[in-house]
Amino acid sequence: MHKKRVSIRDLAKVLGVTPSTISRALNGHESISVSRRDQIVQLAKELGYRPNQIAKSMVSNKTFTIGLLLPEFTHNYFNNILAGIESVSFQKGYQLFICTSDELKEKEEKSCMAFLNTRVDGVLAAVGNDSDDLSHFETVIEDGTPLVLLDRICEDLNTSYVVTDDFQGSLDAVQYLVQTGCKQILHIKGPEYISTSFNRYLGYVEGLKKNNIPLEENLILMGEDEQFEKKLNQIFDEFEVDGIFAFSDYYAYDAIKVLQKRGIGIPDEVSVIGYADEPIAQYISPQLSTVKQPAFEIGKHAAEILFKMIEEKNTTIMSKQLETTLVIRESTR
Amino acid sequence: MHKKRVSIRDLAKVLGVTPSTISRALNGHESISVSRRDQIVQLAKELGYRPNQIAKSMVSNKTFTIGLLLPEFTHNYFNNILAGIESVSFQKGYQLFICTSDELKEKEEKSCMAFLNTRVDGVLAAVGNDSDDLSHFETVIEDGTPLVLLDRICEDLNTSYVVTDDFQGSLDAVQYLVQTGCKQILHIKGPEYISTSFNRYLGYVEGLKKNNIPLEENLILMGEDEQFEKKLNQIFDEFEVDGIFAFSDYYAYDAIKVLQKRGIGIPDEVSVIGYADEPIAQYISPQLSTVKQPAFEIGKHAAEILFKMIEEKNTTIMSKQLETTLVIRESTR
DNA sequence: CTGTTAGCGCCTTCAG
DNA sequence: CTGAAGGCGCTAACAG
Numbered sequence: 275m276h277k278k279r280v281s282i283r284d285l286a287k288v289l290g291v292t293p294s295t296i297s298r299a300l301n302g303h304e305s306i307s308v309s310r311r312d313q314i315v316q317l318a319k320e321l322g323y324r325p326n327q328i329a330k331s332m333v334s335n336k337t338f339t340i341g342l343l344l345p346e347f348t349h350n351y352f353n354n355i356l357a358g359i360e361s362v363s364f365q366k367g368y369q370l371f372i373c374t375s376d377e378l379k380e381k382e383e384k385s386c387m388a389f390l391n392t393r394v395d396g397v398l399a400a401v402g403n404d405s406d407d408l409s410h411f412e413t414v415i416e417d418g419t420p421l422v423l424l425d426r427i428c429e430d431l432n433t434s435y436v437v438t439d440d441f442q443g444s445l446d447a448v449q450y451l452v453q454t455g456c457k458q459i460l461h462i463k464g465p466e467y468i469s470t471s472f473n474r475y476l477g478y479v480e481g482l483k484k485n486n487i488p489l490e491e492n493l494i495l496m497g498e499d500e501q502f503e504k505k506l507n508q509i510f511d512e513f514e515v516d517g518i519f520a521f522s523d524y525y526a527y528d529a530i531k532v533l534q535k536r537g538i539g540i541p542d543e544v545s546v547i548g549y550a551d552e553p554i555a556q557y558i559s560p561q562l563s564t565v566k567q568p569a570f571e572i573g574k575h576a577a578e579i580l581f582k583m584i585e586e587k588n589t590t591i592m593s594k595q596l597e598t599t600l601v602i603r604e605s606t607r
Numbered sequence: 608m609h610k611k612r613v614s615i616r617d618l619a620k621v622l623g624v625t626p627s628t629i630s631r632a633l634n635g636h637e638s639i640s641v642s643r644r645d646q647i648v649q650l651a652k653e654l655g656y657r658p659n660q661i662a663k664s665m666v667s668n669k670t671f672t673i674g675l676l677l678p679e680f681t682h683n684y685f686n687n688i689l690a691g692i693e694s695v696s697f698q699k700g701y702q703l704f705i706c707t708s709d710e711l712k713e714k715e716e717k718s719c720m721a722f723l724n725t726r727v728d729g730v731l732a733a734v735g736n737d738s739d740d741l742s743h744f745e746t747v748i749e750d751g752t753p754l755v756l757l758d759r760i761c762e763d764l765n766t767s768y769v770v771t772d773d774f775q776g777s778l779d780a781v782q783y784l785v786q787t788g789c790k791q792i793l794h795i796k797g798p799e800y801i802s803t804s805f806n807r808y809l810g811y812v813e814g815l816k817k818n819n820i821p822l823e824e825n826l827i828l829m830g831e832d833e834q835f836e837k838k839l840n841q842i843f844d845e846f847e848v849d850g851i852f853a854f855s856d857y858y859a860y861d862a863i864k865v866l867q868k869r870g871i872g873i874p875d876e877v878s879v880i881g882y883a884d885e886p887i888a889q890y891i892s893p894q895l896s897t898v899k900q901p902a903f904e905i906g907k908h909a910a911e912i913l914f915k916m917i918e919e920k921n922t923t924i925m926s927k928q929l930e931t932t933l934v935i936r937e938s939t940r
Numbered sequence: 941c942t943g944t945t946a947g948c949g950c951c952t953t954c955a956g
Numbered sequence: 957c958t959g960a961a962g963g964c965g966c967t968a969a970c971a972g
Contacts, residue, residue, distance in 0.1 A: 279750075281965055292943050297967060305941055324750075327724040328664045329965035332948050337661070339725075347689060353680040360707060364714070369721050372705040374693060381697070388702050391660040392672075417612075417657075527890065557860065557887045614949055625959050630951060638957055662949035666964050 280321045288317060300325070331393065340580065341371045341389035343382065343399035344424075350552050351569050352400070355424060358573025359398060366581055368395070377402035386410040389419070396420040396580045401428055403468040420583035422576045427469045434583070436576040436594045440470050443565040443598030444477025445484075447519050447547045450600060452485045454607040456517030456545055460493045460509065462529060464521035474521055474549065481519075497525035506532050516544055523548035523555045523564055530558070530605070545606040560604035568596050613654045621650060633658070664726065673913065674704045674722035676715065676732035677757075683885050684902050685733070688757060691906025692731060699914055701728070710735035719743040722752070729753040729913045734761055736801040753916035755909045760802045767916070769909040769927045773803050776898040776931030777810025778817075780852050780880045783933060785818045787940040789850030789878055792820070793842065795830045795862060797854035807854055807882065814852075830858035839865050849877055856881035856888045856897055863891065863938070878939040893937035901929050 282296040289296075291310075298306050299314035300323075317323075331337045340363060344352050356372075363370055371394055373385035382402055389397050390413070397414055401423065411431055414421050423435035451459055461478045464471030475494075482489050493513065495505055497520065506529060509515065520526035526548030530540060538544055540560055548555060551566035579592045615629040622629075624643075631639050632647035633656075650656075664670045673696060677685050689705075696703055704727055706718035715735055722730050723746070730747055734756065744764055747754050756768035784792055794811045797804030808827075815822050826846065828838055830853065839862060842848060853859035859881030863873060871877055873893055881888060884899035912925045 279965095283965075293966075294944080294968090295942060297965095298942085301967085307941065310941085322746075322749075324720075324723050326726065326965055328661055328670070328726055329948090330967080331661050332665050332950095332965075333967050335948075347680045347686040348683065350681065356680060356707075369725065370705060372703060374689075387657075390657055392702065393659065393661050413655075416655075554887060554890045558890045559892050612949095615951095616949075626950075627952085627960080628958060631958085634951085640957065643957085659949055662964090663951080664964095665949075665966095666951050668964075 279326070280323045281326070282323075285314065285317055285321065285323060288321075289314065335393070337393050337395055338367060339369045339371050339392070339394045340577075340584075341373070341385070341392075341394040341397040341399075343373050343375055343385050343389075343397065345375050345377045345400055345402045347374065349550070351550050351567065354569030355400075355573035355576075358570040358575075359577045360573075361570075362574055362577040362581065368581075375402045379407065383410040386414055390414065390417055394419065396422070396584045398422050398424055398576055398580055400424040401426050401468075403465045403471075406467060420580055422580045422583070424572060424576050425470065432591070434579050434592045434594075436572050436579065436596070437469075438567045438572065438596045438598050440473035440598075441477040441480070443549070443567070443600075444474040444519065445481045446477075446598070446600045447549075447565050448478055448481025449484070450602070450606065451517040451519060451545055451547065452481065452487070454545060457487070458490075458493065458513055458515045459487070459517040459519060460495065460513075460515045460529075462495050462497045462518065462520040462525040464525075465498055471521060478519055497521055497528070502528060503532050507536070510536065510538070518544060518546045520546070520548050523550050523552040523562055526562055526564070526605075527554060527558055530560075530562075541605050541607045547600075547606060551601055555601075555603070563603045563606040564601050566599045566601045568598070571596055612659070613656045614659070615656075618647065618650055618654065618656060621654075622647065668726070670726050670728055671700060672702045672704050672725070672727045673910075673917075674706070674718070674725075674727040674730040674732075676706050676708055676718050676722075676730065678708050678710045678733055678735045680707065682883070684883050684900065687902030688733075688906035688909075691903040691908075692910045693906075694903075695907055695910040695914065701914075708735045712740065716743040719747055723747065723750055727752065729755070729917045731755050731757055731909055731913055733757040734759050734801075736798045739800060753913055755913045755916070757905060757909050758803070765924070767912050767925045767927075769905050769912065769929070770802075771900045771905065771929045771931050773806035773931075774810040774813070776882070776900070776933075777807040777852065778814045779810075779931070779933050780882075780898050781811055781814025782817070783935070783939065784850040784852060784878055784880065785814065785820070787878060790820070791823075791826065791846055791848045792850040792852060793826045793828065793846075793848045793862075795828050795851065795853040795858040797858075798831060804854060811852055830854055830861070835861060836865050840869070843869065843871070851877060851879045853879070853881050856883050856885040856895055859895055859897070859938075860887060860891055863893075863895075874938055874940045880933075880939060884934055888934075888936070896936045896939040897934050899932045899934045901931070904929055 282293045285296045286293045296314055299311045347353055375382040397419055408428055415433055421433045427435050427437055463475055479489055518529055526546050540546055548562050548564040551564045555562040555564045575594050582588050615626045618629045619626045629647055632644045680686055708715040730752055741761055741764055748766055754766045760768050760770055796808055812822055851862055859879050873879055881895050881897040884897045888895040888897045908927050915921050
C-alpha cells in the first residue's frame with residue numbers, strides 16, 4: 275500500500291554514515307559539522323524523508339498529542355472551547371485527538387481507554403451528563419496522565435478544572451429580571467447530573483432570596499420534559515409569570531414559542547433570559563437576552579493549565595473560574 | 608510523572624513465562640492452553656495492564672487512526688459530517704485525529720504533514736477555500752495514504768471524493784422559485800475558490816436558462832461583499848426582484864434583514880431560498896426554505912470508502928455524489 | 941565530530 | 957503448546 279518509506283537508515287546508507295549521525299543532524303544536535311548537517315538535511319528533503327513519529331514516541335515516551343473529550347459539537351459553545359484549546363495547542367505543536375461522547379458514558383469510557391493506550395500526553399474533558407460513575411477518569415488520573423476538566427465539575431475527581439461561574443451568571447440574570455420589574459420568575463432547568471444545571475439553579479434560588487421573593491416549586495420546569503409545552507401552559511394558567519430564566523438559549527426559545535402561541539408579548543408581559551449566547555440568540559425574534567460564557571477562554575485556560583502540568587510536571591491543582599457577561603437584547607425590558 | 612506502566616514483560620516475569628506467551632494470550636492466538644490464557648488475562652486485568660498502542664503500531668505499521676481535516680465546526684454542516692464519519696469509525700474501532708484548517712492553507716499543510724508523521728491509516732479532508740495549491744494533498748497521495756475528499760472537489764487531485772449534487776440542488780431551488788411565480792431571481796454567491804460556490808452558481812444559471820429567463824449580471828451579488836447591504840438596496844431600487852436564491856442560509860438571512868428594513872414582505876413580495884438547512888433556518892422568522900444536504904451521509908459514505916481503501920487495499924477511485932432535498936418553509940410562496 | 945551498542949514494548953518467525 | 961531470537965525506526969550513552 276504505502277510507498278516504502280525512507281528511514282534514517284536509508285539516508286545513512288546513501289551517505290555512508292551511521293543512523294546516529296543522521297539522527298543528530300536532523301534533530302539539531304551540537305556535535306556535528308555544519309557541512310555534514312546541511313548535506314543530510316538536503317538529502318532528507320530530496321528523498322522525502324518523514325520522521326516516524328511513532329518510533330520517536332516509542333523511545334521518548336512522548337506523543338505530542340493531547341486527548342480531547344467533548345460531548346458534541348452541535349452547540350456553538352463547544353466549538354468555541356475547541357477553538358480556544360486549538361489556539362494554544364497548535365502553537366505548542368501538539369496535535370488534538372478528539373473524541374465525542376454524545377453524552378454517553380460508554381463512549382466516554384472507550385475514549386479514555388483509547389487516550390491511555392495511545393499514550394496521549396494529557397487529557398482535556400467535559401464530562402457528559404450521563405456519567406454518574408467516573409471511574410474512567412480516575413483511571414486516567416491514576417495512570418499519571420494530566421487531566422483538566424472543562425465546563426463541568428466533578429467534586430469527586432481530584433484534578434484541575436476550568437469552569438465559568440454559573441452561579442454568579444444566573445444570579446446576575448435573575449437580579450436583572452427583578453430590577454426591571456419581574457415579580458414571578460420561572461426557571462427552566464437543565465439536565466440532571468451535570469454541575470452546571472445545578473449551579474444555575476442555585477443562582478436562580480439565590481436571586482430570589484436576595485430579593486425576598488419566595489421560592490415556588492411549581493415555577494421550576496425541566497427543559498427536557500416531554501410534556502414541556504403542556505406543563506408550561508398549565509403554569510401560565512395558574513401563575514402570573516412575568517419573567518423566565520432558562521438554563522439554555524434553546525429552552526428559552528422553546529418557551530418563547532409557547533408564549534407567542536398564547537399571544538403573550540415579549541418583553542412587555544414577560545421578560546426572557548437564556549444562557550450561553552448561542553448563535554440562535556441573535557437570529558430569533560425578539561432577539562434573546564442571555565448570559566454569555568467565555569467559551570474560547572475556557573478552552574484556552576484549560577489548555578494552558580494542561581501544558582503547565584505536562585511540561586513542568588506540575589501536579590498541583592490549578593483550577594479556574596471565569597466570569598460571565600449578561601447580554602441584554604430584545605427579550606427583556 | 609507516569610506511574611510505571613506494566614508491560615507484557617512484567618506479566619511474563621510474574622508468571623514465569625516468556626513475553627511471547629503473554630502476547631499470544633492477550634491477542635487471542637490459537638496455540639495456547641485455555642487455562643493459561645485465562646490466567647494471563649486475569650493477571651493483566653489485576654495489574655491494570657494497558658497495551659501500548661505505540662509499540663503495536665511500531666511493529667504492525669498500523670495505527671487504527673484516521674486523520675480528519677475540516678475547515679471549522681461553527682457550521683452545523685460540518686458537525687453532521689463529523690457525526691457521520693464517527694458513526695462508522697467508532698464501530699470499526701478507529702480513532703479520529705481531527706484538525707481544523709480555519710480555511711487556512713498553512714494549517715492545512717501542517718495538518719497533512721502531522722497526519723503523515725503520525726502514520727494515520729487514512730485521511731478524510733474538506734479542502735479549505737484558501738487553497739489553490741494542493742501539493743500537500745498530493746504528498747498524502749504519493750505517500751500511499753488513502754485519501755477521500757469531502758464536500759469540495761478538486762479536479763486536479765486523483766482520489767475519491769464524496770460530494771452533494773450542488774448543481775442539481777440549486778437547479779431545484781430555482782425551478783421551484785419560477786414555478787411559484789418568480790420572474791426576477793437574484794443570486795447571492797459564495798466564496799471564490801471552492802467548487803460548491805461555482806456549482807451552485809451554475810445550477811442557478813441553468814435554472815434561468817431552462818425557463819427562458821435571461822441571465823442578468825447585475826442580479827448576482829457576492830455574499831461576502833463588504834457593501835452587501837448597500838449593493839442589495841441598489842439592486843432593489845433598480846430591479847423588480849421577486850425571488851432570491853442564496854449560497855447559504857446565512858446569506859439568505861442577511862438578505863431577509865435588509866428586505867425587512869425596507870418593508871418588503873416575505874414571501875408575498877419576495878421568495879427566499881437558502882442553502883444547507885443550518886439550524887437558524889428554523890429559528891428565524893419567517894422560517895427559511897432551503898436546500899438540505901445529506902451531511903451525515905456524506906461523512907458516512909466517505910468513511911466507508913476510506914475503510915474500503917484501507918482494509919482491502921483498494922486503490923480504485925470510488926467517488927460518490929449524493930442528492931439534496933428541497934425543504935419548503937415559510938420564506939417561499 | 942562520529943561510530944557502536946543497547947533498548948523503548950511488542951509481535952512474528954523458527955525451533956523444540 | 958511454549959521459548960528464543962530478531963526487528964519495527966529511532967535515540968541516548970559511551971567510546972573513540
